[in-house]
Amino acid sequence: MRQLSTITSKALGRSSSSNRILGVGGGPANYSYAHSGQIWRWAQRRWRVRDPTTTTYRRGLGTSRGRHLIHPKRQLLQTRAKGEDARGMHTHGVEQGEIGNTIYALATASGRAAIAVVRVSGPACLNVYSSLCPSRPLPTPRKATLRTLYRPNSPKEVLDPGALVLFFPAPNSHTGEDVLELHLHGGPAIIRAVLFSISTLSTPQLSIRPAGPGEFTRRAFTNNRLSLPQIEALGDTLSAETEQQRKLSVQATTSGLSRKYEQWRRMLLSARGELEAIIDFSEDQQFDTAPAEMCSNVVSLVQELKPMLQLHVDNAVRGELLRGGISLALIGAPNAGKSSLLNRVVGREAAIVSGEAGTTRDVVDLSVDIGGYMALLADTAGLRKAELAGEIEKEGMWRAKKRVQDSHVVIAVLSIETRNDNNGNNTPYLPIPDEVLEVLREAQDQCKPVLIAVNKTDLLHLPTGQTLPERFLNQITPHFPALQHTHIHGITCTHPSPSDGIQPLLRTLTQIFTQITTAEIDSDASSSLGDAIGATDRQRRLLEECISYLDAFLDRIAGEDCETDMVVAAEELRFAAGCLAQITGIGEGSGDVEEVLGVVFEKFCVGK
Numbered sequence: 001m002r003q004l005s006t007i008t009s010k011a012l013g014r015s016s017s018s019n020r021i022l023g024v025g026g027g028p029a030n031y032s033y034a035h036s037g038q039i040w041r042w043a044q045r046r047w048r049v050r051d052p053t054t055t056t057y058r059r060g061l062g063t064s065r066g067r068h069l070i071h072p073k074r075q076l077l078q079t080r081a082k083g084e085d086a087r088g089m090h091t092h093g094v095e096q097g098e099i100g101n102t103i104y105a106l107a108t109a110s111g112r113a114a115i116a117v118v119r120v121s122g123p124a125c126l127n128v129y130s131s132l133c134p135s136r137p138l139p140t141p142r143k144a145t146l147r148t149l150y151r152p153n154s155p156k157e158v159l160d161p162g163a164l165v166l167f168f169p170a171p172n173s174h175t176g177e178d179v180l181e182l183h184l185h186g187g188p189a190i191i192r193a194v195l196f197s198i199s200t201l202s203t204p205q206l207s208i209r210p211a212g213p214g215e216f217t218r219r220a221f222t223n224n225r226l227s228l229p230q231i232e233a234l235g236d237t238l239s240a241e242t243e244q245q246r247k248l249s250v251q252a253t254t255s256g257l258s259r260k261y262e263q264w265r266r267m268l269l270s271a272r273g274e275l276e277a278i279i280d281f282s283e284d285q286q287f288d289t290a291p292a293e294m295c296s297n298v299v300s301l302v303q304e305l306k307p308m309l310q311l312h313v314d315n316a317v318r319g320e321l322l323r324g325g326i327s328l329a330l331i332g333a334p335n336a337g338k339s340s341l342l343n344r345v346v347g348r349e350a351a352i353v354s355g356e357a358g359t360t361r362d363v364v365d366l367s368v369d370i371g372g373y374m375a376l377l378a379d380t381a382g383l384r385k386a387e388l389a390g391e392i393e394k395e396g397m398w399r400a401k402k403r404v405q406d407s408h409v410v411i412a413v414l415s416i417e418t419r420n421d422n423n424g425n426n427t428p429y430l431p432i433p434d435e436v437l438e439v440l441r442e443a444q445d446q447c448k449p450v451l452i453a454v455n456k457t458d459l460l461h462l463p464t465g466q467t468l469p470e471r472f473l474n475q476i477t478p479h480f481p482a483l484q485h486t487h488i489h490g491i492t493c494t495h496p497s498p499s500d501g502i503q504p505l506l507r508t509l510t511q512i513f514t515q516i517t518t519a520e521i522d523s524d525a526s527s528s529l530g531d532a533i534g535a536t537d538r539q540r541r542l543l544e545e546c547i548s549y550l551d552a553f554l555d556r557i558a559g560e561d562c563e564t565d566m567v568v569a570a571e572e573l574r575f576a577a578g579c580l581a582q583i584t585g586i587g588e589g590s591g592d593v594e595e596v597l598g599v600v601f602e603k604f605c606v607g608k
């Protein structure tokens with residue numbers, strides 16, 4: 001990635017306050033600009049000024065809020081960026097009184113168990129310990145130590161005769177505060193007694209109270225032990241059901257995504273600083289680098305950053321497939337065996353199977369773990385000529401087609417049928433209905449992976465090892481020249497056997513899942529692109545928003561009214577950086593982090 005030229009000339013070198021004003025280089029980050037674009041927005045809101053180039057707007061700029069005007073185009077605000085302290089660390093509006101509290105909760109599931117863990121976090125940890133384990137020395141930090149727990153102030157009353165106690169002194173603990181873990185015998189009465197005992201230790205000076213859902217993790221975030229993306233990933237870890245979801249959440253928890261986004265945000269802020277330097281000082285100052293070159297450097301940086309962001313968005317979409325499940329539509333003619341296949345895959349009689357054509361009228365949805373991937377299977381109404389179908393069946397077919405459009409993968413079930421030949425023998429043949437072909441072609445046009453399952457192969461009495469005769473394969477392939485042969489499987493649903501073809505079909509499905517969820521890696525790009533697959537839906541939407549601001553920036557900078565457009569273009573960069581700030585919860589524009597945390601912590605349980 002190209003580095004922007006650093007502005008070291010007279011314009012910035014005059015004083016340390018210049019550095020602060022321009023937000024370039026070091027120095028306390030206590031100041032931030034509201035430049036023309038921002039003032040314009042205020043003006044729009046307050047005085048209904050529409051055109052940023054009018055003098056009215058400039059008057060608005062000069063007089064609004066009566067702040068110190070350092071330049072006709074901008075104003076210095078001595079407002080500390082919300083949620084950012086002097087070191088640029090996030091404070092997230094945590095009330096000081098709150099953080100001084102000590103919290104406790106049962107960290108393991110309630111109910112009878114071999115072991116139950118009670119967690120305590122906050123400044124009163126040592127008091128809790130000395131009250132429960134009177135006259136016993138504090139365990140060595142991070143070393144499990146056997147202790148007898150007593151009821152506070154009743155040294156003869158044992159609560160748990162053999163608890164393992166762990167002490168994690170601040171700041172090297174999960175929450176960044178002192179943390180005490182009590183590994184108790186898991187009987188409900190012991191747990192209740194210990195929790196009650198802890199609650200009695202609260203004093204006006206050292207408040208001790210039960211923790212809310214996710215409150216330990218919230219403290220970890222507040223104390224910079226975890227980033228917002230890591231917490232989101234942690235939420236996913238807790239709700240992971242399949243192996244792939246688990247891997248994804250672990251990847252996201254341990255990846256350096258936050259660092260990457262923060263790096264990009266700082267690059268954008270630095271780029272914005274360069275533009276603002278040009279706007280403010282190009283008329284009367286000397287730069288080491290010519291303004292035109294500085295401007296083109298900023299444009300190049302944005303042009304290089306954009307595809308990286310786009311790749312992250314694409315990879316995040318793949319991650320969403322793992323997180324939310326891959327949707328599969330089963331389509332085919334009535335009686336082809338779609339419901340029978342669904343039942344075989346989920347391993348139970350989930351859908352009604354009958355010899356009566358048109359049994360399935362509506363879409364039947366089921367989720368199932370296929371090869372470690374969460375798959376959302378949809379059995380749909382059989383497709384046939386509309387003129388043969390009644391109103392309900394027509395509605396069912398419409399829904400089936402709609403489901404194909406919304407699915408990530410399509411499985412078409414064709415079925416072997418038999419008819420009497422002239423000699424009175426039952427001859428197998430493979431009907432391929434036009435309605436099914438049409439839907440499959442549409443799916444292929446939308447680049448959806450398609451798999452064809454030829455059902456009822458038991459009617460063929462094939463020799464062992466053969467799953468589909470060549471002639472049927474040859475009948476299918478001309479319709480789908482682009483379809484891989486490995487995506488055509490012979491199966492039998494009603495005669496389970498090692499050669500029924502179901503396992504090979506599932507293996508192919510798993511391969512398809514792997515393909516559509518594997519991160520796209522640009523060979524020139526950073527390795528963190530693979531990590532982007534762990535990005536959440538919220539992060540993806542913010543990345544997309546960031547890209548749209550970068551597009552707007554590039555449009556502005558290419559505009560004819562260079563002076564005005566550059567001012568507004570710098571504002572677009574600020575918004576773009578704000579989107580990245582919202583992802584990490586760090587920096588100007590990070591928005592209401594509490595609100596984001598509220599959504600993120602919904603998934604957390606008490607004790608986490």
Ligand SMILES: Nc1nc2c(ncn2[C@@H]2O[C@H](COP(=O)(O)OP(=O)(O)OP(=O)(O)O)[C@@H](O)[C@H]2O)c(=O)[nH]1
Nearest residue numbers: 335336337338339340354355358359360382493494
């Ligand atoms: N011989 C044989 N019969 C099968 C097989 N699979 C399904 N059938 C039969 O085919 C008939 C239709 O099966 P379903 O699974 O209900 O078919 P469907 O495609 O869901 O049918 P609709 O709901 O009408 O769209 C039933 O009588 C099944 O027993 C198979 O592998 N071999």
